[in-house]
Amino acid sequence: MAIMLTLASPAPPPALAQSTSLDLQEEAAFKQAATLAEPSIVQIQTVGGLDVVDQILVASGPTTGVIVSDDGYVITSSFNFLNKPSSVIVLTADGKKYPAEIIAADKARKLTLLRIEARGLTPLPAAPKSEFRVGQWSIALGRTFDLSFPSLSVGVLSALDRIYGRAVQTDAKISPVNYGGPIVDVQGRGIGLLVPMSPQEDAETAGVEWYDGGIGFAVPMEDIYRVLPRLKTGETLMPGLMGVSFSDISPLAGEARVDRVRPESPGAKAGLKVGDVIVEIDGHRTERIPALRHYLGNKNAGETIRVVARRGEESITAEIKLADVLLPYESGYLGVLPERVERDAGAFSGAGVRDVLPGSPAEGQIARGDRIVGFGDAKIATAEELLDRVSRVKPGETASVRLLRGGQERTVELKLKSIPNEVPAELSPSPIPSRPAEVGLDGRQIGRFEAQIAGEERKFWMYVPDDYNPRHEYAVLVWIHPPGDTLEADFLKAWQVEANRRGVILVGPRAEDLARWTPDEADYVKGIMEWVREQYSVDEKRIVVHGHRDGGFAWLVGFRQRETFGGLMISGTPLKQAPADNDPATRQQILLIASGTEPVVKAIQQTAAGLQRLKFPATLIEGTDGNAYPTDQVEAMARWIDLLDRI
Incomplete structure (x- = not known):
């Protein structure tokens, strides 16, 4: 929101004068709110560390934090420390500089608590959540550019109880350098602390891509003060897990009928069973699954909840202490x-x-x-x-x-x-009959061609086997090219024979900037897959995302879009951060090709071992030396794709 200042001297018409007067009053109110909050806002500087995390250039300049205790505790966004800095400096409003110690983190809310050796500081008072209203002013403050007075951006609260109850939403203009700063009300009280969050995933960088879309998330200050005593002890707070899952977790999902109970989980120990319907938690009615997820979203591991469930005609009550981790899920295998x-x-x-x-x-x-x-x-x-x-x-x-x-x-x-981690030496293709003469293509292209989705100028390429038969379902292999080179001709040459033999549609998106993929382009890949599904007959169990060399974007796409990609096939790139748990509702199988330099190959081998410990079906095959595409392993990769519907 822009604040207009009127400097001309001629007397304006009455209506304009009234409007100008209101603008000036609002500007004065916003500045007054910033002045009230200003003693509690600090600048944070980091020294050393990584430049890029998850293909995102992390903050290297000053960021912001908020004082939450008069004896030196400062809360900020964990995003500011993803680069693992060697040291942290805090500058208070009076210009004093202090070395800071990282005390603890809240992994669910993406917060980090710092401590400096200072006393007599001014904590930011919290605005009560009970007073929050959609449409009320929200003023985003930061201390990144000018230490003398906070930067200021004005918007409104556009939604409450977002990200399963963990955050409020503002349309104030923000950017990654604002993370860790507060949004305050017109009384200068803290509404919340700005952090990157996403409704779709929990990765450390999830939600960063939303910052320029008029969507910012803030953890309510009231919730921060509620967990502050635990953080002060040095405890890392984790999301609270009950260990039960539901067959439908969409926003429109109905009653909370338990579909699975993890072995040895809090839910299992409390006696919950498949088919139970959870109707109440801590006295809050949970008539629908979204209500349950919203309530649990604000609970940490170690907290105890009281659950009431319906089992047939009887009511079951259980006290459940939420856990921080669950035993990895592992599916049985028939073969x-x-x-x-x-x-x-x-x-x-x-x-x-x-x-x-x-x-x-x-x-x-x-x-x-x-x-x-x-x-x-x-x-x-x-x-x-x-x-x-x-x-x-x-x-x-x-x-x-x-x-x-x-x-x-x-x-x-x-x-x-257990599902084996080896690819059979031989696997006969499942034959696809020739397309009957009476079956037309309805204008759909076959062979190699280019296409584009609505709203996008750039094109992607595809290869559909020439004998494509729409009565049969085809696997889809989405090729995420390495930065700087699409390798289209080489890739198609390597895969065309197996694509025809085993019924695989090849799809090749192109990065907007050929030199690199950006996280927000994951939605572009998703849009392409939606188009492919509409146009062609696709086997939903055999959709694979495939990356090679600096293939971090392929890892991101695969784990961010689990409901689409049942297979991840990654060559020459280790996984750099742990994925979310193996989820029975979105089965994924992973093939790693160990190619590249010796250190990269070793890291890929460690990735495979780590994924196997997490009970992902993760297969490792040896690739070629160097960075060349592993054409000698294409036949093995194609056999693996043909295995993805195994039971």
Whole structure:
């Protein structure tokens, strides 16, 4: 919001004079609010550390913090320390400079607490959350450019209880250098502390790309003061986890019916079971899943909640102490490849088996051509139902499998294993019949061509097998080119044979700046995939994002868009930060190709081992020396893509 100053001397018309007077009064009120808050705002300087984190240039200049205790405690955004500086300096409003010690962090709210050796400081008073109203003034303050008086940007509170209850939203103009600064009301009281956040993900840099879109998030100061005593002890606060999940977590999701309970989680120890409906937490009604997520979003590990659940006709009450970590989820593995049927082929009984994988529980017990019609106590009608049931059984547990073979039903008992981390030496493609003469393409292009999505001037390239048959579903391989070189011709040459042989559509987005990808371009890739799904017949279980050499953007896209990418295939690039937990609701499998210099190869091997410890199905294959694309491994990569629908 711009504040206009009127300096001309002629008397304006009455209406204009009234408007000008109001503008001046508002300007005076904003400046008065900044003056009241000004003693509590400090400048933070960091020395040393990394320049780039997650492909984002992190702040190297001064940032902002807020005094929260008269004995030297300062709260700020954790974003200001992603570069892991060697030292931190705090400058107070009176110009004094103090070395600062990092005391603790709140990982859920992305806050860091500092301490300086100073007394008699002025903490910023908190505006009560009960007084927050959408549309009220919110004044963003920072002390990055001028130590004498805070910078000031005016907006309004545009939403409350964002990011699952952790933040309020403002439309005040902000940028990454504002992170750690407060937004205050017209009385100079702290509404909240500005931090980067995203509703979609929890990565350290998530939400940074939103700063220039009129959307800023701030953690309420009242919540900060609530957890401050724990932070002062040096405790790192983590999001509180109950260990239960739901089949639908969309904004319109209905009742909180438990779909899964993690083994040995707080929910499991409290006796919650699949099918329970959580109706109340700490006296707050949770009639819908979003209400439950909003309430839990503001709870930290170590806090205890009182849960009321409905189980059939009875009511269950449990005290649950929230955890900071859960045992990694790991799916059971049967070892079959499901039959791939034509679209609109009509109903079949059970899940057909197109192949049995070597060394699997199914080997010698289930045969190609069998139809699986039951698993445990459940009837099975589709491959999707079978996958869901198998994923609920832990490796090492035994399950009964009912089969139809030659018109006869039989039952076998199988002890499930972990999903293997090897690619079979041989795997026959699932044949796709030629396109019938009566089946047209409806104007859809095949072969190699260029396309663009609505609202974008830049084009991306695609390759669709020449014998594309829309009655069958195809895998999709999204190629994230390395910075500085699209490698389009080389990539297409390397993949064309396998794309035709195994039914893979190739998609090649181009970075806006060929020299680098930026995090906000993840939405561009998402838009391309939505277009591809609309135009072509796609197998949702075999959509893969593929990066090579400096492929951090491919890691980002894959983990940010888990609901789209069931496979991540990364060559020559280790993962530089831990991903979110392996999630049964969005199954992902990962293939790493260890290519590059010796240190890079070693880091990739460590990445594979780390992902396996987190129970991701993570396969490692050796690539070529140097930075060249590993064309000698394309056939193995294609076999891996063909495995992604394994059960």
